Amino acid sequence: MGTSAGHHHGHAGHTHEHSVSIDSDRRWLAAALALLIAYMAAEVVVGLLAHSLALITDAGHMLTDAAAIALALVAMRLAARPAHGGYTYGLKRAEILSAQANGTTLLLLAAYFVYEGIRRLIAPPEVHGALVLITALVGVVVNLAATWCIRRADRSSLNVEGAYQHILNDLFAFIATAIAGAVVWLTGFARADALAALVVAVLMLRAGWGLVRASARIFLEAAPEGIDPDAVGRELVRLDAVVEVHDLHIWEITSGQPALSAHVLVEPAADCHAVRTTIAQVLYVEHHLEHITLQVDHSGSAAHPAGHDTHALESDEHGHAHAGEASDPSVAHADGHHAEQHCSAPHGRPFRADPVEPV
Numbered sequence: 001m002g003t004s005a006g007h008h009h010g011h012a013g014h015t016h017e018h019s020v021s022i023d024s025d026r027r028w029l030a031a032a033l034a035l036l037i038a039y040m041a042a043e044v045v046v047g048l049l050a051h052s053l054a055l056i057t058d059a060g061h062m063l064t065d066a067a068a069i070a071l072a073l074v075a076m077r078l079a080a081r082p083a084h085g086g087y088t089y090g091l092k093r094a095e096i097l098s099a100q101a102n103g104t105t106l107l108l109l110a111a112y113f114v115y116e117g118i119r120r121l122i123a124p125p126e127v128h129g130a131l132v133l134i135t136a137l138v139g140v141v142v143n144l145a146a147t148w149c150i151r152r153a154d155r156s157s158l159n160v161e162g163a164y165q166h167i168l169n170d171l172f173a174f175i176a177t178a179i180a181g182a183v184v185w186l187t188g189f190a191r192a193d194a195l196a197a198l199v200v201a202v203l204m205l206r207a208g209w210g211l212v213r214a215s216a217r218i219f220l221e222a223a224p225e226g227i228d229p230d231a232v233g234r235e236l237v238r239l240d241a242v243v244e245v246h247d248l249h250i251w252e253i254t255s256g257q258p259a260l261s262a263h264v265l266v267e268p269a270a271d272c273h274a275v276r277t278t279i280a281q282v283l284y285v286e287h288h289l290e291h292i293t294l295q296v297d298h299s300g301s302a303a304h305p306a307g308h309d310t311h312a313l314e315s316d317e318h319g320h321a322h323a324g325e326a327s328d329p330s331v332a333h334a335d336g337h338h339a340e341q342h343c344s345a346p347h348g349r350p351f352r353a354d355p356v357e358p359v
Contacts, residue, residue: 025153025160026073032149032167033069036062039142046135050128053120054177054196055135057113061173061200064105065146065166071098072163079254092254096215099162099255103211106166110204113197120194127193129185136178143171161255165207173200214255221251224258227287233351235286236262236279241270243299246350250289259291265299272296 040062047055075098083090150164173196180196183189223229229250236245244265252258260283266275276296283289 026076028149028153029069029073029076029160029163032146032163033066033073035142035146035149036066036069036167039139040066043135043139046131050131050135051125052127052132052177052181052193053113053116054180054193054200055132057116057197057200058136058139058170058173058177060109060113061166061170061204064102064109065163065170067105068098068102068163068166069150071101072160074098089253092257093218095254096218099211100215100219102162102166103208103213103215106169106204106208107212110201110208113201113204117194117198117201120197121191124190124194127184127190129181129183129188132181132193133178133185134181136174136181139174140171140178143167143174147171162211165211169200169203169207172203176200218252218255221249223250224252227258227289230349230351232260232283232287233349235282236264237351237353239275239278239282241267241275242279242353243267244350244352248351253291257291258287258289259293260289261293262295264294264296266296268298268300270298272298 040059043055043059043062046052047059072095075094078091078094081091146167147164150160150167153160153164176196176199177193180192183192217225227250229248232250233245233248236242236248242264245262246265247261247263249262250258250260264275264279266272273296276294279294279296280292283292
């Protein structure tokens with residue numbers, strides 16, 4: 001009986017390139033943060049002078065923008081720390097906490113601005129339209145510059161994407177505010193300011209919900225968007241020598257870092273190591289999965305007794321694990337190859353190479 005367990009990572013140069021990318025991201029985020037803080041202070045003053053809820057709404061949104069970027073910078077620093085102690089993945093999910101905080105803040109602010117916008121529709125105050133228009137146009141320019149900075153960062157990170165969504169929504173908000181300021185200035189229709197604030201609030205609700213939903217999927221360890229675990233399981237059992245796949249789990253450690261683990265049973269005469277290598281290649285090429293942990297056993301072998309070491313892992317000079325052959329010939333055999341004979345409590349649906357899969 002043979003068994004193979006292995007952990008696979010692709011691209012030896014990945015760590016260095018990722019470090020360079022993080023340093024570059026930090027610089028672009030810091031540049032955007034400086035632009036926003038400088039302009040936000042001026043906008044608060046002008047908004048109060050002009051009695052414009054739309055400008056104050058924009059300033060509030062810019063405050064969340066600045067907080068989002070600051071959180072992103074702190075989270076990126078935490079996530080870059082190496083794994084240690086009980087944090088076996090390091091602090092990579094600090095970025096997801098930051099993204100969830102950004103989304104929640106957007107939702108709360110949007111709720112407040114909806115309330116305030118409706119109140120001002122009922123009893124609109126006097127608004128200085130020309131001042132609102134000029135300030136909003138300057139805000140459009142500032143936000144275009146900040147958006148350009150963040151677009152240069154790696155937006156595959158949910159954290160960076162969260163900051164980007166903040167800035168992009170603020171850009172749309174300034175456009176709406178500029179239109180409202182022009183309407184108030186040219187026509188005297190003061191309710192246009194409150195309507196613009198409501199438009200901004202709707203944009204904030206949309207962006208906030210998207211961030212909360214995406215971060216919740218990672219915390220709940222759902223499969224990444226675009227990867228169907230059932231399709232992956234069916235694909236694997238179609239490979240040569242693969243008899244069954246069970247305990248198949250696909251999740252994201254953090255945004256842009258999907259992971260997979262599975263227990264694979266192969267034909268008695270198959271080479272476990274060769275099958276494991278083939279599976280790893282298929283998962284990388286077809287699904288861009290690099291962080292892969294597989295246990296590969298011959299079908300018909302019994303589950304390993306608890307605490308009984310039947311397999312040793314060796315590490316190469318890069319720290320990657322390579323499986324050795326089973327070291328204990330005394331492990332019992334059993335007829336059949338179902339998941340229940342290898343795992344006392346298999347999780348999820350098993351995928352088998354039989355002509356008809358059980359429902």
